[in-house]
Amino acid sequence: MANVAVCVLGSLGYDRAAQGAAGAGRALAESVGGELHALVIGPASDNAVAALAAVADRVVIGANEALGDYQPEQALQAAQQLHAAGGGDYVAVLLSNDTYSQEIAPRLAHRLGGSSMADAAAIRADGDHLLAQRTAYGGKAISIYRLKKQPAVVWLRARGFEPAPEQGAPGDVTTVDLALDPPRIRITGREVAAQEGVRLEDAPVIVSGGRGLGGPEPFQELKKLANAIGAEQGASRAACDAGWVPPNWQVGYLCHQVAPELYIAIAISGASQHLLGMGDSKVVAAINTDADAPIFKHCSFGIVEDYKQVVPLLTEKLQSMAG
Amino acid sequence: MKLLVCLKQILDPDVPARDFQIDPAAKAARRGGANLVTNIFCENAVETALQFREAATAEVKITALCYGESSAEDCLRKAMAMTVDEACLVERDGNTNPDAAAVGRVLAAAIRRLEQDGGPFDAVLVGRESGDWGVGQTGGLLAEELGRPALGFVESLQPGNGGVTLRRQTDVGIEVAEAEPPFLVTITNNEDNVPRIPKTRDVMMSYRKPLQKLSLADLELDSEEIRTGSSIFEVEEIFIPADEVECELAEGDTLEERVDQLAKRIHQVVASIG
Numbered sequence: 354m355a356n357v358a359v360c361v362l363g364s365l366g367y368d369r370a371a372q373g374a375a376g377a378g379r380a381l382a383e384s385v386g387g388e389l390h391a392l393v394i395g396p397a398s399d400n401a402v403a404a405l406a407a408v409a410d411r412v413v414i415g416a417n418e419a420l421g422d423y424q425p426e427q428a429l430q431a432a433q434q435l436h437a438a439g440g441g442d443y444v445a446v447l448l449s450n451d452t453y454s455q456e457i458a459p460r461l462a463h464r465l466g467g468s469s470m471a472d473a474a475a476i477r478a479d480g481d482h483l484l485a486q487r488t489a490y491g492g493k494a495i496s497i498y499r500l501k502k503q504p505a506v507v508w509l510r511a512r513g514f515e516p517a518p519e520q521g522a523p524g525d526v527t528t529v530d531l532a533l534d535p536p537r538i539r540i541t542g543r544e545v546a547a548q549e550g551v552r553l554e555d556a557p558v559i560v561s562g563g564r565g566l567g568g569p570e571p572f573q574e575l576k577k578l579a580n581a582i583g584a585e586q587g588a589s590r591a592a593c594d595a596g597w598v599p600p601n602w603q604v605g606y607l608c609h610q611v612a613p614e615l616y617i618a619i620a621i622s623g624a625s626q627h628l629l630g631m632g633d634s635k636v637v638a639a640i641n642t643d644a645d646a647p648i649f650k651h652c653s654f655g656i657v658e659d660y661k662q663v664v665p666l667l668t669e670k671l672q673s674m675a676g
Numbered sequence: 677m678k679l680l681v682c683l684k685q686i687l688d689p690d691v692p693a694r695d696f697q698i699d700p701a702a703k704a705a706r707r708g709g710a711n712l713v714t715n716i717f718c719e720n721a722v723e724t725a726l727q728f729r730e731a732a733t734a735e736v737k738i739t740a741l742c743y744g745e746s747s748a749e750d751c752l753r754k755a756m757a758m759t760v761d762e763a764c765l766v767e768r769d770g771n772t773n774p775d776a777a778a779v780g781r782v783l784a785a786a787i788r789r790l791e792q793d794g795g796p797f798d799a800v801l802v803g804r805e806s807g808d809w810g811v812g813q814t815g816g817l818l819a820e821e822l823g824r825p826a827l828g829f830v831e832s833l834q835p836g837n838g839g840v841t842l843r844r845q846t847d848v849g850i851e852v853a854e855a856e857p858p859f860l861v862t863i864t865n866n867e868d869n870v871p872r873i874p875k876t877r878d879v880m881m882s883y884r885k886p887l888q889k890l891s892l893a894d895l896e897l898d899s900e901e902i903r904t905g906s907s908i909f910e911v912e913e914i915f916i917p918a919d920e921v922e923c924e925l926a927e928g929d930t931l932e933e934r935v936d937q938l939a940k941r942i943h944q945v946v947a948s949i950g
Contacts, residue, residue, distance in 0.1 A: 426825050452846035456828035456862075459776070459816030468908035469776070471812050484912060489809050490705055491689050493696045496809070497913040537825040538842070538859055542852035554847075557949050582946045607864075609847075615945045625693065636945050638938070639923070649923045656926040656938050663935055670939035
């Protein structure tokens, strides 16, 4: 029998990305008539394990003291051993799109003699192969790849997938002890960026500003709007590169790939890199003076108007509606 | 110390979307009037290596390596004009769109050959992904082919305590790591590794620097086996997405009315989130 594995880092918990990866895994497992297994690298909270057991047929947790602190070589070794501990007969091993999963994925594929693919927005089985859809040429094209070797080790645009449904009965949970070598590259320090509010990736509403704002001050005006609707603030590359806001505000293909329920793009024209970063948003609204700006081809509603005219009035109206 | 930087030649990714076309037979972009350029993250990797050399007290030699068409000689010459010491081109032999596994195998074979002749490379630098397909698998697969530890998304290498200190970007912030050679890194960009513009004198000098050319046969690789036997993925289909979203623009005679409409739509979505 062919099963599907979702491989998660215990330290990240069962976040929205893991939920999406598990959701993609469950849909794939059903299509191939197999089970969904969760392979957990390192210690996870009881809540995370319970949440995984609720959606997976089997949960295998890899235990080793060293795994409390992410080190790429050891996480990779752990994933390889967990793959075997779970039975090894996987058509696909799916991962989320956090930095750590991204760097592990191709190397795990190589160790397992499988195929690797990155940033898949959709996957489906086709006989013994997996088909994975993603963007190419900086968002100008969509490509569908045929992954020819099993297992297909794929990291997903995980937040774009529906969370996995809970099963009738929780899956079996087992813990296996792993043997890990000391790493020859060791992460020795982390400078975690100061973060106000929730991670952009997990924000349900985002208000982003772009080049058309012309400077840092208008972001204060956008902050009032964001506060009125409980939104986090983001920005385009132009606004970050100009130093108007910190670099970790940047929404784009190579930085924050967001998936809010509502994304409001203000004075953002819609460069392809930005469109890729916001591509998983459920609803997009745009405020821009240029009716021909690409953003208007990627939003559900908008207004062709100067933000200076719109934002204060809009904020006021939304404040009174929230009332 | 010795560093090796891998380069990829690609179609200029800055071609405007309106000029971008697909060649359905080749299942790839049509070249059209686009230039061939060095992938930007590969140039960031060259710059990162050069800065390491400038910061090191010991002698550092940098080699650039490319698996590509004969036109890729331009990328290697440019790297040498940026003051890389020497270069090697493995000629692609008609395999126009090799997958990441094939590229990893060829690069690994070339690296082993270069190491036989000139000693081991302490670090191999690979761009995090390319501006054409952007699959971003080559670095990881090459690390495995070589059996060396690796770190992704690195923005700088500095001489460290007996090893090399790496800084890299993650989705939660900056991480610092200590690496024991030999190792591999994939390189991302930041404000400090913007590729330098070669000086005219260095451009001229680049033509005097050694550029070795190797064929797959020189590396004892079978062209057909590389093309099919080690391939892990292929492009099934490629198309230009249609702009299918119909944007509903706020209407009304006055600004007040239009903004009111916008506010109601936004409020509706926000309220539904709960």
